[in-house]
Amino acid sequence: MLPESKSIQSKPTIDRSANPMVVIENLHKYFGENEVLRGIDLQVWPHEVLGIIGPSGGGKSTLLRCVNYLETPSKGRILIDGVPMALERERVSHRKFEKHLDEMRMHVGMVFQRFNLFPHMTALANVMEGMVTVKKVKKKGAREQAAAMLTRVGLADKLESYPGQLSGGQQQRVAIARALVMEPKVMLFDEVTSALDPELVAEVLNVMRELAHQGMTMLIVSHEMDFTEEIGHRIIFLDGGVIAEEGPPEQIFHNPLQERTRSFLKKVLEKR
Secondary structure: OOOOOOOOOOOOOOOOOOOOOEEEEEEEEEEOOEEEEEEEEEEEOOOOEEEEEOOOOOOHHHHHHHHOOOOOOOEEEEEEOOEEOOOOHHHOOHHHHHHHHHHHHOOEEEEOOOOOOOOOOOHHHHHHHHHHHOOOOOHHHHHHHHHHHHHHOOOHHHOOOOHHHOOHHHHHHHHHHHHHOOOOOEEEEEOOOOOOOHHHHHHHHHHHHHHHHOOOEEEEEOOOHHHHHHHOOEEEEEEOOEEEEEEOHHHHHHOOOOHHHHHHHHHHHHOO
């Protein structure tokens, strides 16, 4: 359905004999009486890039937000590198529950559609903040690590710039650096280019492309179909709160098995 299949050079090989990095078991999420996720079962392997596509309201963002417990699952459990994201509330104190969750969240970086930068802080200070307040890294070391990470995402000359002085693409790269500097095991990207002007999209996708080259485990929700096909090892089509289809990019984008997947892709591609 896309013009021709693309593949990322040096795409890391996925060792499915290893333990999965992310395990999602029987995940349900209700908002009132509205069941947004209806029993998701999913495993993501170390170094795998999982692309998540589907219509608006299908549960894509809710799925990502449940992975790092920005939304609390109504039922089911999530493990990161074999460790549950959350302890059973009835078995532990509130303090122990929150402490464990805070520790686990350090392993799961998330980047949103909106940049969520502190407007009164420089790019450097925004990236330093989590290391200083959460990981208790001393300011000198945090400054060095933050500067190195901003350099990595191509912002070496913007360390002392405030968000209001940066383009949307530059702000999103600061947000990515802020997540990466915490040394997460998994990165979650939720429509990170949809608020950007078209000419700024490429600079953010290039950073994500480089992370894929380097073997970062990633779950990506995106309407950038060409890009998702290029870097994804596997694609899931999420519709109505269930995984309606999953498979390698060449299957999903060029020979989907389900009529609903074919219909969705046809409509998306007609809008390009």
